[in-house]
Amino acid sequence: MAASDLDAQANITGSSKEDDATYDAIVVGAGASGIGVGITLQHVGIENFLIIDRDTVGASFAAWPAETRFITPSFPSNSIGMLDLNSIAIGVSPAYNMRVEHPTGAEYATHLQNLVKYFELPIQEKTNVTSIEKHDDLFAIETENGVIHAKNVVWSAGEYQYPSLSGFSGAELCRHTATVDSYSQLEGDNFLIIGGYESGIDAAYHLAKNDKKVSVFDMEGPWESESSDPSVALSTYSFERMRHEKFEENVSLHAHSIVTLVNQVNDTYQVITGDGQTFTSEVQPLFAGGFDGSHKFVSHLFNTRDDGFPEINENDESTIMPGMYLAGPSVRHDGHIFCFIFKYRQRFAIVAKSIAESLGLETEDFVAAYKSWGMYLDDLSCCGQECLIC
Numbered sequence: 001m002a003a004s005d006l007d008a009q010a011n012i013t014g015s016s017k018e019d020d021a022t023y024d025a026i027v028v029g030a031g032a033s034g035i036g037v038g039i040t041l042q043h044v045g046i047e048n049f050l051i052i053d054r055d056t057v058g059a060s061f062a063a064w065p066a067e068t069r070f071i072t073p074s075f076p077s078n079s080i081g082m083l084d085l086n087s088i089a090i091g092v093s094p095a096y097n098m099r100v101e102h103p104t105g106a107e108y109a110t111h112l113q114n115l116v117k118y119f120e121l122p123i124q125e126k127t128n129v130t131s132i133e134k135h136d137d138l139f140a141i142e143t144e145n146g147v148i149h150a151k152n153v154v155w156s157a158g159e160y161q162y163p164s165l166s167g168f169s170g171a172e173l174c175r176h177t178a179t180v181d182s183y184s185q186l187e188g189d190n191f192l193i194i195g196g197y198e199s200g201i202d203a204a205y206h207l208a209k210n211d212k213k214v215s216v217f218d219m220e221g222p223w224e225s226e227s228s229d230p231s232v233a234l235s236t237y238s239f240e241r242m243r244h245e246k247f248e249e250n251v252s253l254h255a256h257s258i259v260t261l262v263n264q265v266n267d268t269y270q271v272i273t274g275d276g277q278t279f280t281s282e283v284q285p286l287f288a289g290g291f292d293g294s295h296k297f298v299s300h301l302f303n304t305r306d307d308g309f310p311e312i313n314e315n316d317e318s319t320i321m322p323g324m325y326l327a328g329p330s331v332r333h334d335g336h337i338f339c340f341i342f343k344y345r346q347r348f349a350i351v352a353k354s355i356a357e358s359l360g361l362e363t364e365d366f367v368a369a370y371k372s373w374g375m376y377l378d379d380l381s382c383c384g385q386e387c388l389i390c
Protein backbone atom coordinates (compact mmCIF):
# COMPACT_ATOMS: atom_id res chain seq x y z
CA MET A 1 0.00 0.00 0.00
CA ALA A 2 1.33 3.42 -0.89
CA ALA A 3 1.15 6.32 1.54
CA SER A 4 -1.48 8.00 -0.63
CA ASP A 5 -3.80 4.97 -0.27
CA LEU A 6 -3.58 5.23 3.47
CA ASP A 7 -4.33 8.94 3.30
CA ALA A 8 -7.52 8.07 1.44
CA GLN A 9 -8.54 5.68 4.22
CA ALA A 10 -7.74 8.05 7.03
CA ASN A 11 -9.88 11.07 7.65
CA ILE A 12 -7.46 13.86 6.96
CA THR A 13 -8.98 17.15 7.97
CA GLY A 14 -5.78 18.92 8.98
CA SER A 15 -5.00 20.47 12.34
CA SER A 16 -5.37 24.08 13.27
CA LYS A 17 -2.55 26.52 12.71
CA GLU A 18 -3.97 29.43 14.65
CA ASP A 19 -0.56 30.23 16.09
CA ASP A 20 2.37 29.45 13.80
CA ALA A 21 4.87 29.94 16.62
CA THR A 22 3.28 27.13 18.61
CA TYR A 23 3.36 23.59 17.30
CA ASP A 24 0.58 21.10 17.90
CA ALA A 25 3.30 18.53 18.51
CA ILE A 26 7.07 18.33 18.73
CA VAL A 27 8.70 14.94 18.30
CA VAL A 28 12.15 14.77 19.92
CA GLY A 29 14.42 12.31 18.13
CA ALA A 30 14.55 11.26 14.47
CA GLY A 31 15.29 7.57 14.90
CA ALA A 32 12.98 4.66 14.18
CA SER A 33 10.47 5.85 16.80
CA GLY A 34 10.47 9.56 15.98
CA ILE A 35 10.14 9.01 12.23
CA GLY A 36 7.49 6.33 12.80
CA VAL A 37 5.47 8.61 15.09
CA GLY A 38 5.92 11.48 12.61
CA ILE A 39 4.38 9.39 9.81
CA THR A 40 1.38 8.49 11.98
CA LEU A 41 0.89 12.13 13.03
CA GLN A 42 0.79 13.01 9.34
CA HIS A 43 -1.65 10.17 8.57
CA VAL A 44 -4.06 11.18 11.33
CA GLY A 45 -4.18 14.69 9.88
CA ILE A 46 -1.89 16.74 12.11
CA GLU A 47 0.02 19.23 9.99
CA ASN A 48 1.50 21.59 12.52
CA PHE A 49 4.24 19.37 13.95
CA LEU A 50 8.01 19.17 13.78
CA ILE A 51 10.55 16.39 14.39
CA ILE A 52 13.80 17.65 15.91
CA ASP A 53 17.07 15.81 16.35
CA ARG A 54 20.35 16.76 17.98
CA ASP A 55 22.20 15.13 15.11
CA THR A 56 20.79 13.79 11.83
CA VAL A 57 17.99 11.40 10.89
CA GLY A 58 18.94 7.87 11.98
CA ALA A 59 22.09 9.05 13.80
CA SER A 60 22.05 6.25 16.38
CA PHE A 61 21.81 3.57 13.69
CA ALA A 62 24.59 5.27 11.72
CA ALA A 63 26.78 5.03 14.85
CA TRP A 64 26.47 1.23 15.25
CA PRO A 65 29.70 -0.75 14.87
CA ALA A 66 30.21 -1.19 11.12
CA GLU A 67 29.75 -4.98 11.24
CA THR A 68 26.58 -4.99 13.38
CA ARG A 69 23.41 -5.99 11.57
CA PHE A 70 19.74 -6.16 12.49
CA ILE A 71 18.95 -9.41 14.28
CA THR A 72 15.29 -9.20 13.21
CA PRO A 73 14.98 -10.24 9.56
CA SER A 74 13.30 -8.10 6.95
CA PHE A 75 11.05 -9.80 4.42
CA PRO A 76 8.72 -8.19 1.86
CA SER A 77 5.58 -9.71 3.38
CA ASN A 78 3.44 -6.56 3.10
CA SER A 79 1.63 -7.87 0.01
CA ILE A 80 -0.34 -10.31 2.20
CA GLY A 81 -1.00 -7.80 4.96
CA MET A 82 1.91 -8.77 7.22
CA LEU A 83 4.15 -5.81 7.78
CA ASP A 84 7.91 -6.36 7.36
CA LEU A 85 9.29 -6.87 10.91
CA ASN A 86 11.64 -3.91 10.56
CA SER A 87 9.12 -1.55 9.03
CA ILE A 88 8.05 1.53 10.97
CA ALA A 89 5.12 2.46 8.75
CA ILE A 90 2.24 0.93 6.85
CA GLY A 91 3.17 0.31 3.22
CA VAL A 92 6.90 0.36 3.95
CA SER A 93 9.27 -2.60 3.69
CA PRO A 94 13.00 -2.20 4.32
CA ALA A 95 13.47 -5.61 2.65
CA TYR A 96 11.78 -4.41 -0.53
CA ASN A 97 13.53 -1.04 -0.47
CA MET A 98 17.03 -2.29 0.32
CA ARG A 99 17.04 -5.93 -0.81
CA VAL A 100 18.77 -6.78 2.48
CA GLU A 101 17.50 -9.23 5.11
CA HIS A 102 19.63 -8.07 8.05
CA PRO A 103 20.52 -4.42 7.40
CA THR A 104 23.53 -2.72 8.94
CA GLY A 105 22.92 0.36 11.09
CA ALA A 106 24.23 2.58 8.29
CA GLU A 107 21.81 0.99 5.79
CA TYR A 108 18.87 1.47 8.15
CA ALA A 109 19.82 5.12 8.76
CA THR A 110 19.70 5.67 4.98
CA HIS A 111 16.32 3.91 4.91
CA LEU A 112 14.97 6.34 7.55
CA GLN A 113 16.36 9.30 5.59
CA ASN A 114 14.60 8.02 2.47
CA LEU A 115 11.32 7.77 4.40
CA VAL A 116 11.68 11.39 5.49
CA LYS A 117 12.01 12.42 1.85
CA TYR A 118 9.18 10.17 0.65
CA PHE A 119 6.69 11.33 3.29
CA GLU A 120 8.02 14.91 3.20
CA LEU A 121 8.23 14.96 6.97
CA PRO A 122 9.02 18.26 8.71
CA ILE A 123 12.49 17.80 10.22
CA GLN A 124 14.92 20.08 11.97
CA GLU A 125 18.32 18.44 12.45
CA LYS A 126 21.26 19.61 14.60
CA THR A 127 18.87 20.76 17.31
CA ASN A 128 19.86 19.46 20.72
CA VAL A 129 17.12 19.59 23.35
CA THR A 130 18.60 20.77 26.64
CA SER A 131 15.44 21.00 28.75
CA ILE A 132 11.66 20.71 28.61
CA GLU A 133 9.30 22.52 30.97
CA LYS A 134 5.55 23.04 30.92
CA HIS A 135 4.12 26.47 31.67
CA ASP A 136 0.35 26.80 31.75
CA ASP A 137 -0.80 24.63 28.82
CA LEU A 138 2.33 24.86 26.69
CA PHE A 139 5.63 23.03 26.65
CA ALA A 140 8.78 25.11 26.32
CA ILE A 141 11.39 22.96 24.59
CA GLU A 142 14.73 24.59 25.10
CA THR A 143 17.32 23.77 22.44
CA GLU A 144 20.79 25.04 21.70
CA ASN A 145 19.16 27.02 18.83
CA GLY A 146 16.38 28.65 20.89
CA VAL A 147 13.07 27.77 22.54
CA ILE A 148 10.25 25.96 20.71
CA HIS A 149 6.69 25.93 22.07
CA ALA A 150 4.25 23.07 21.63
CA LYS A 151 0.96 21.77 22.93
CA ASN A 152 2.27 18.20 22.93
CA VAL A 153 5.69 16.56 23.06
CA VAL A 154 6.58 13.03 22.00
CA TRP A 155 9.83 11.93 23.62
CA SER A 156 11.55 9.47 21.27
CA ALA A 157 15.22 10.15 21.93
CA GLY A 158 16.02 6.46 22.30
CA GLU A 159 18.66 4.67 24.33
CA TYR A 160 21.74 4.23 22.17
CA GLN A 161 23.18 7.68 22.80
CA TYR A 162 22.80 7.21 26.56
CA PRO A 163 24.94 4.13 27.33
CA SER A 164 25.31 2.82 30.86
CA LEU A 165 28.72 2.23 32.41
CA SER A 166 27.79 1.10 35.88
CA GLY A 167 26.74 -1.94 37.89
CA PHE A 168 30.05 -2.92 39.48
CA SER A 169 33.19 -1.33 40.77
CA GLY A 170 35.55 -0.24 38.01
CA ALA A 171 32.86 -0.25 35.28
CA GLU A 172 34.25 3.07 34.05
CA LEU A 173 37.48 1.30 33.07
CA CYS A 174 35.55 -0.64 30.42
CA ARG A 175 34.65 0.44 26.90
CA HIS A 176 30.94 0.38 26.03
CA THR A 177 30.22 -1.50 22.79
CA ALA A 178 28.14 1.51 21.64
CA THR A 179 31.42 3.45 21.25
CA VAL A 180 33.04 0.91 18.90
CA ASP A 181 33.25 2.03 15.26
CA SER A 182 34.34 -1.32 13.92
CA TYR A 183 35.35 -4.59 15.62
CA SER A 184 37.95 -5.20 12.91
CA GLN A 185 39.82 -2.09 14.08
CA LEU A 186 40.16 -3.18 17.71
CA GLU A 187 43.72 -4.08 18.59
CA GLY A 188 44.68 -6.99 20.82
CA ASP A 189 44.14 -10.73 20.86
CA ASN A 190 42.32 -11.52 24.07
CA PHE A 191 38.96 -9.84 24.76
CA LEU A 192 36.84 -9.88 27.91
CA ILE A 193 33.18 -8.97 27.28
CA ILE A 194 30.82 -8.20 30.15
CA GLY A 195 27.22 -8.82 29.09
CA GLY A 196 26.04 -11.72 26.97
CA TYR A 197 22.82 -10.53 25.42
CA GLU A 198 22.62 -9.44 21.76
CA SER A 199 25.36 -6.75 21.77
CA GLY A 200 27.82 -8.91 23.72
CA ILE A 201 27.29 -11.94 21.49
CA ASP A 202 27.49 -9.71 18.40
CA ALA A 203 30.85 -8.33 19.57
CA ALA A 204 32.12 -11.84 20.39
CA TYR A 205 31.09 -13.13 16.95
CA HIS A 206 32.87 -10.40 14.99
CA LEU A 207 36.01 -10.59 17.13
CA ALA A 208 36.07 -14.41 16.91
CA LYS A 209 35.77 -14.22 13.12
CA ASN A 210 38.94 -12.09 13.23
CA ASP A 211 40.65 -14.90 15.19
CA LYS A 212 40.54 -13.10 18.55
CA LYS A 213 40.07 -15.08 21.74
CA VAL A 214 36.98 -13.92 23.62
CA SER A 215 35.47 -14.60 27.07
CA VAL A 216 31.86 -13.51 27.61
CA PHE A 217 30.48 -13.06 31.15
CA ASP A 218 26.81 -12.82 31.91
CA MET A 219 25.02 -12.84 35.25
CA GLU A 220 22.34 -15.07 33.73
CA GLY A 221 23.20 -16.53 30.35
CA PRO A 222 20.68 -15.58 27.66
CA TRP A 223 22.05 -18.35 25.43
CA GLU A 224 20.60 -20.82 27.97
CA SER A 225 17.19 -19.12 28.26
CA GLU A 226 14.14 -21.17 27.27
CA SER A 227 11.98 -18.06 26.80
CA SER A 228 10.47 -17.42 23.37
CA ASP A 229 10.49 -13.67 23.99
CA PRO A 230 13.39 -12.05 22.08
CA SER A 231 13.44 -9.32 24.75
CA VAL A 232 14.79 -11.99 27.12
CA ALA A 233 16.37 -14.76 25.05
CA LEU A 234 18.83 -14.48 22.17
CA SER A 235 17.55 -14.17 18.62
CA THR A 236 17.66 -16.97 16.09
CA TYR A 237 20.18 -14.90 14.13
CA SER A 238 22.55 -14.91 17.12
CA PHE A 239 22.10 -18.63 17.80
CA GLU A 240 22.94 -19.28 14.15
CA ARG A 241 26.09 -17.18 14.36
CA MET A 242 27.13 -18.90 17.61
CA ARG A 243 27.34 -22.12 15.60
CA HIS A 244 29.97 -20.58 13.30
CA GLU A 245 33.20 -22.60 13.57
CA LYS A 246 35.26 -19.52 14.56
CA PHE A 247 32.79 -18.70 17.36
CA GLU A 248 32.97 -22.26 18.67
CA GLU A 249 36.76 -22.23 18.43
CA ASN A 250 37.46 -18.80 19.96
CA VAL A 251 34.66 -17.88 22.38
CA SER A 252 34.20 -19.12 25.93
CA LEU A 253 30.83 -18.37 27.49
CA HIS A 254 30.49 -17.86 31.25
CA ALA A 255 26.86 -18.01 32.37
CA HIS A 256 25.78 -17.10 35.93
CA SER A 257 29.02 -15.19 36.21
CA ILE A 258 28.55 -11.90 38.03
CA VAL A 259 31.36 -9.41 37.49
CA THR A 260 32.01 -7.67 40.80
CA LEU A 261 35.14 -5.70 40.01
CA VAL A 262 37.27 -4.48 37.11
CA ASN A 263 40.81 -3.41 37.97
CA GLN A 264 43.74 -2.07 36.03
CA VAL A 265 47.16 -3.11 37.26
CA ASN A 266 49.90 -1.53 35.14
CA ASP A 267 49.02 -2.54 31.55
CA THR A 268 46.74 -5.39 32.54
CA TYR A 269 42.99 -5.34 33.11
CA GLN A 270 41.49 -7.76 35.62
CA VAL A 271 37.87 -8.89 35.55
CA ILE A 272 36.90 -10.47 38.86
CA THR A 273 33.73 -12.52 39.19
CA GLY A 274 31.52 -13.25 42.19
CA ASP A 275 32.84 -16.80 42.52
CA GLY A 276 36.35 -15.42 43.06
CA GLN A 277 37.82 -16.06 39.60
CA THR A 278 40.11 -13.49 37.98
CA PHE A 279 40.41 -13.12 34.21
CA THR A 280 43.10 -10.87 32.72
CA SER A 281 43.77 -9.13 29.44
CA GLU A 282 45.87 -6.29 28.12
CA VAL A 283 42.85 -5.14 26.12
CA GLN A 284 40.32 -2.80 27.73
CA PRO A 285 37.26 -4.96 28.64
CA LEU A 286 34.16 -4.38 26.54
CA PHE A 287 30.93 -3.60 28.36
CA ALA A 288 27.72 -4.72 26.66
CA GLY A 289 25.53 -4.06 29.67
CA GLY A 290 22.84 -1.88 28.18
CA PHE A 291 21.78 1.72 28.31
CA ASP A 292 20.58 4.27 30.84
CA GLY A 293 18.22 5.51 28.14
CA SER A 294 17.22 9.06 27.30
CA HIS A 295 14.08 8.85 29.46
CA LYS A 296 16.27 9.75 32.46
CA PHE A 297 16.63 13.15 30.79
CA VAL A 298 12.89 13.81 31.09
CA SER A 299 12.30 12.01 34.39
CA HIS A 300 10.88 15.23 35.94
CA LEU A 301 7.98 14.99 33.48
CA PHE A 302 6.96 11.44 34.40
CA ASN A 303 6.37 9.39 37.51
CA THR A 304 8.92 6.62 37.66
CA ARG A 305 7.98 2.93 37.80
CA ASP A 306 9.69 0.58 40.23
CA ASP A 307 11.92 -0.63 37.38
CA GLY A 308 13.07 2.94 36.61
CA PHE A 309 11.04 3.36 33.40
CA PRO A 310 8.55 6.22 32.94
CA GLU A 311 5.00 5.60 34.13
CA ILE A 312 2.56 6.14 31.26
CA ASN A 313 -1.18 5.80 30.83
CA GLU A 314 -3.05 3.80 28.18
CA ASN A 315 -2.17 6.50 25.59
CA ASP A 316 1.57 6.34 26.41
CA GLU A 317 1.17 9.77 27.97
CA SER A 318 2.71 10.83 31.26
CA THR A 319 0.41 10.22 34.21
CA ILE A 320 1.45 13.55 35.75
CA MET A 321 2.01 15.81 32.71
CA PRO A 322 -0.79 15.77 30.12
CA GLY A 323 0.52 16.21 26.58
CA MET A 324 3.89 14.57 27.32
CA TYR A 325 4.17 11.25 25.44
CA LEU A 326 6.74 8.49 25.22
CA ALA A 327 7.54 6.43 22.11
CA GLY A 328 10.12 3.74 21.45
CA PRO A 329 11.97 1.06 23.36
CA SER A 330 11.42 2.61 26.82
CA VAL A 331 7.67 2.06 26.62
CA ARG A 332 6.60 -0.36 29.34
CA HIS A 333 3.11 -1.49 30.39
CA ASP A 334 3.03 -3.79 33.41
CA GLY A 335 5.45 -6.59 32.49
CA HIS A 336 5.36 -5.90 28.75
CA ILE A 337 8.62 -4.74 27.18
CA PHE A 338 8.42 -2.95 23.81
CA CYS A 339 12.13 -2.99 22.98
CA PHE A 340 12.07 -4.03 19.30
CA ILE A 341 10.72 -2.09 16.35
CA PHE A 342 8.02 -4.70 15.62
CA LYS A 343 6.80 -4.21 19.19
CA TYR A 344 6.91 -0.48 19.84
CA ARG A 345 5.70 0.52 16.35
CA GLN A 346 2.28 -0.80 17.41
CA ARG A 347 1.99 2.11 19.85
CA PHE A 348 2.73 5.01 17.43
CA ALA A 349 -0.90 5.29 16.35
CA ILE A 350 -2.11 5.21 19.96
CA VAL A 351 -0.07 8.37 20.59
CA ALA A 352 -1.18 9.96 17.29
CA LYS A 353 -4.86 9.24 18.05
CA SER A 354 -4.60 10.77 21.51
CA ILE A 355 -2.95 13.94 20.22
CA ALA A 356 -5.37 14.18 17.29
CA GLU A 357 -8.40 13.88 19.57
CA SER A 358 -7.02 16.57 21.88
CA LEU A 359 -6.97 18.80 18.78
CA GLY A 360 -10.53 17.88 17.83
CA LEU A 361 -9.69 15.66 14.84
CA GLU A 362 -11.69 12.57 13.79
CA THR A 363 -9.73 9.34 14.20
CA GLU A 364 -12.14 6.49 13.49
CA ASP A 365 -10.97 5.67 9.94
CA PHE A 366 -7.34 6.16 10.93
CA VAL A 367 -7.66 3.67 13.80
CA ALA A 368 -9.44 1.13 11.57
CA ALA A 369 -6.67 1.39 8.96
CA TYR A 370 -3.91 0.95 11.54
CA LYS A 371 -5.71 -1.91 13.28
CA SER A 372 -6.02 -3.77 10.00
CA TRP A 373 -2.21 -3.69 9.68
CA GLY A 374 -1.49 -4.78 13.26
CA MET A 375 -0.21 -1.29 13.93
CA TYR A 376 -2.60 -0.43 16.73
CA LEU A 377 -2.08 -2.50 19.85
CA ASP A 378 -4.50 -1.17 22.46
CA ASP A 379 -5.45 -4.43 24.13
CA LEU A 380 -2.56 -5.95 26.03
CA SER A 381 -4.76 -8.52 27.78
CA CYS A 382 -4.20 -10.92 24.89
CA CYS A 383 -0.43 -10.69 25.29
CA GLY A 384 1.40 -12.99 27.66
CA GLN A 385 4.85 -12.28 29.05
CA GLU A 386 6.31 -14.29 26.22
CA CYS A 387 4.80 -12.50 23.28
CA LEU A 388 3.56 -9.01 22.64
CA ILE A 389 2.34 -9.51 19.10
CA CYS A 390 -1.11 -10.94 19.32
Ligand SMILES: Cc1cc2nc3c(=O)[nH]c(=O)nc-3n(C[C@H](O)[C@H](O)[C@H](O)COP(=O)(O)OP(=O)(O)OC[C@H]3O[C@@H](n4cnc5c(N)ncnc54)[C@H](O)[C@@H]3O)c2cc1C
Nearest residue numbers: 029031032033053054060070071072129157158328340341
Ligand atom coordinates in the same frame (compact mmCIF):
# COMPACT_ATOMS: atom_id res chain seq x y z
C1 LIG B 1 23.40 -3.20 18.52
C2 LIG B 1 21.90 -3.08 18.43
C3 LIG B 1 21.18 -3.91 17.60
C4 LIG B 1 19.80 -3.80 17.52
N1 LIG B 1 19.12 -4.62 16.67
C5 LIG B 1 17.79 -4.48 16.56
C6 LIG B 1 17.05 -5.29 15.66
O1 LIG B 1 17.59 -6.16 14.98
N2 LIG B 1 15.72 -5.11 15.58
C7 LIG B 1 15.07 -4.18 16.32
O2 LIG B 1 13.85 -4.07 16.21
N3 LIG B 1 15.74 -3.40 17.18
C8 LIG B 1 17.07 -3.54 17.30
N4 LIG B 1 17.76 -2.75 18.19
C9 LIG B 1 17.02 -1.77 18.96
C10 LIG B 1 16.80 -0.55 18.09
O3 LIG B 1 18.02 -0.12 17.56
C11 LIG B 1 16.21 0.53 18.91
O4 LIG B 1 14.96 0.08 19.34
C12 LIG B 1 16.03 1.79 18.11
O5 LIG B 1 17.25 2.37 17.77
C13 LIG B 1 15.25 2.75 18.92
O6 LIG B 1 14.90 3.78 18.08
P1 LIG B 1 14.63 5.18 18.67
O7 LIG B 1 14.17 6.03 17.55
O8 LIG B 1 13.78 5.08 19.87
O9 LIG B 1 16.06 5.66 19.19
P2 LIG B 1 17.34 6.12 18.36
O10 LIG B 1 17.46 5.34 17.12
O11 LIG B 1 18.46 6.15 19.33
O12 LIG B 1 16.96 7.61 17.94
C14 LIG B 1 16.92 8.64 18.90
C15 LIG B 1 17.26 9.93 18.21
O13 LIG B 1 17.12 10.96 19.20
C16 LIG B 1 18.15 11.90 19.05
N5 LIG B 1 18.35 12.53 20.36
C17 LIG B 1 18.79 11.95 21.50
N6 LIG B 1 18.82 12.84 22.48
C18 LIG B 1 18.39 14.02 21.98
C19 LIG B 1 18.22 15.33 22.51
N7 LIG B 1 18.50 15.61 23.78
N8 LIG B 1 17.77 16.30 21.68
C20 LIG B 1 17.47 16.04 20.38
N9 LIG B 1 17.62 14.82 19.84
C21 LIG B 1 18.08 13.82 20.62
C22 LIG B 1 19.34 11.11 18.57
O14 LIG B 1 20.23 11.89 17.81
C23 LIG B 1 18.70 10.00 17.72
O15 LIG B 1 18.70 10.32 16.34
C24 LIG B 1 19.13 -2.84 18.30
C25 LIG B 1 19.85 -2.00 19.14
C26 LIG B 1 21.23 -2.12 19.22
C27 LIG B 1 21.99 -1.22 20.14
